Amino acid sequence: MNQQSYLHGWQPSRKNLLWVAAIAAALALSACSKDDASESTTTSAVSTEGKSAAQIAVEAAKPLCEDGKTITIVWEAGLQSLDPNNFSGPMWEEATGCKIKVVEVPTSEMFTKIMQEYRANTGAYDALNVIPAWMPDLAQAGALEQLDSYVDKYGYRGELQTIAATYRDNQMTVDGKIYGFPDDGDVFLMYYRKDIFAREDLQTAFKDKHGYDLIVPETWEQFIEIGSFLTDALKDEGVYGASMFREPGYGNFMFQERFRNEGGKFFDVDMKAAVNGPEGVKVLNGWLTENKFMPPGVEKFGFVENLAVFVKGEAAMTISWPPYGRFAAGYLENEEALSWVPKTQIADKVGYALPPGGHPELAAGFALSVASTSKNKEAAYLFIQWLNSEEISNQRVQLPYALRDPFRDSHFTNPGYMALWPDAKDYLAALGEGAQTGLLDLSLIQTDKYEEALRQGISKLWAGDDPQAILDKVASDWDAVTEQVGVDKQRAVYESWAAKSGAYPN
């Protein structure tokens, strides 16, 4: 029977029509409910049983906290820890009865402290702030608790899906298992002076000299030409073309970003280090060239030195983490905790863009984890779920002092955040764009050994060594680490990392 005769052979009765209508209606309802369900996991904070992840965490924690339990959490020292000390910690205690004890540790010592405590097995830490690049090391060592079962038990998978894809897909798991919740949308942005780039005299002079418009640089070649031009033109006004981090600890991130934007790959197919290729040498030579049009002593600039130069209006461009945007805008500059930040001279004059190359480094960041040696794992988990939830994280990223940067889709479009200062909308848009195109920090077994070799190389650059010789030594050190870890073992980890969406520019 062909199709036509089959159709012609079917004579619909009233009963058949009713059946068809009923099935169609059921299918339509089913499709609608499926749409609703998918929406509820992507756009709404409502999780299972109509409760948000924050509500679930609070209700589940109350019985655990009846005896006045204390949860100890490791947090970066300084401004970062004002969040749990002044804001989230007291809120959690009021909601559940559990006290929060914050152990403040400088970033450079966090890995060491976490590992030391794990080795000592004292159970001193319950929850941890972990830089995502460390996660493979800490997870393999056994220092982190696997969180999948807790996530399912407390219905958190839905809200995890609303974390921006770059962070969610790349900074949460090791070998497909959840070890931490991405909690800080660290990404490098370019901050530039809109008023300087809009000056007609500079635009005309620049076009006459270089043959193209004075624009926010999109390539590193443009950055050098524009930065150099602006220093020549504005030095008498006390303004340099650009200022930048150059301390090796920060330079490590900047090298990783720019090297990949120039087309570099960290390792070749044989797992031999390839940082000493032409792309790497180009980056270091570029830095040396740029230093000539940057403020004297830029080689020593870290976060604070560079910030001071920029917010005082002494540089036309810089690249840094998101707080620069807030500090430069003068957002709550009278906040006592921010008294160390120089008063901004450039509020309303700052524009936001992606750094040259268009793929910013997702430098460092933090994920919230549970220590495997904790004696309060359940309570610690519930605390970090609550912190990381839509509801609470939207408040935390708006704290002016806490340095937690937007990392959820809803953070980038939060109307309250957009209204915080006149250009906050542009700021959030740039951060959102960076979250889509950002590049992950290199993350391998014993990542710090690779980073340390790079940091040493950068410090040698400022001491006057030859870029090619520096990178040859870095590559040799990297190969030695790879050999020590095991080439095949490390290759598997690297390939897994390199397959992630943010490992290399698409």
Place this chain on the structure above:
Amino acid sequence: MSAEGTLRNTRSSERRFKYTLIAPSIFVLLLIGIFPLVYLLVVSFQGITMIDNDTSFHGLRNYAAMASDIRLWESLLHTLAFTAIALPLELILGLLMAQLFIDHLPGRQIFVALLVLPVVVSPIVAGATWSLMFDNRFGPINQIIGWIMGQDMTLLWTISPNLVYPAILAAEVWQWTPFMFLLLLAALSAVDKSQLEAASIDGAGYWRIFFRIVLPAIWPVMAVAILIRSLDLFRLFDIVWALTRGGPGTMTETISIFAYVKGFQQFETSYTGAVALMIIIMLSFVVIMALRRVELSR
């Protein structure tokens, strides 16, 4: 029982009582001194790293790795260089200051108290303070040099290969010269004045009196001061860490920084155990030789 037997019993009882009294001290000493050393020895023959808690016997692998670790020997060389330069400087400056203050100057006690202040500052705080002093934007040192030179000076003290050693040594000498000064001042105060007067009456000159009477008299104290400072300089860490973190590259990395990085940043536990054991053996040798010399000089 004979008198001899009674005496033997009494002595035996006294010995037991004596051993009972010192037993807790010996136990504590074994616990905090010998046990860690034995444990360190055991760990140094294992293969414990950050990712591998391998406690099986690895023979001399870690010790063989030390032999080919250029960074280790360079860090040892840097440590010796710091010791070789800082120690004589601190000794000479301390002695000069002690000579100056041996006479009863007006306000002497206040000056001595002020001069001793750096010793009571934690070395890591001293390092951080000097880091600010050397800062090219906010530090006073570059500003003072700039005023003298009549132009802005951007001397990168903690980055430039030519300046980084002088910077560390300045901080180190600033902090520990007062220690030498204090000990030598006490030693000089104890020199027999009658001998000095007698030598002076006999027509001995200043240098002759110093080398023939003063120096021999203060030498036991000076030797102990040198020994203490040598050991301190050998474990130099805080000031260098605060100023350069061992950089540029590993140019100022001391053996203590090397051991810290390997042990507590990279968690090469067994390898660090081998390094630590080597340091202990070297320092023990230095101490034994130094003490022997002090004993011989008596």
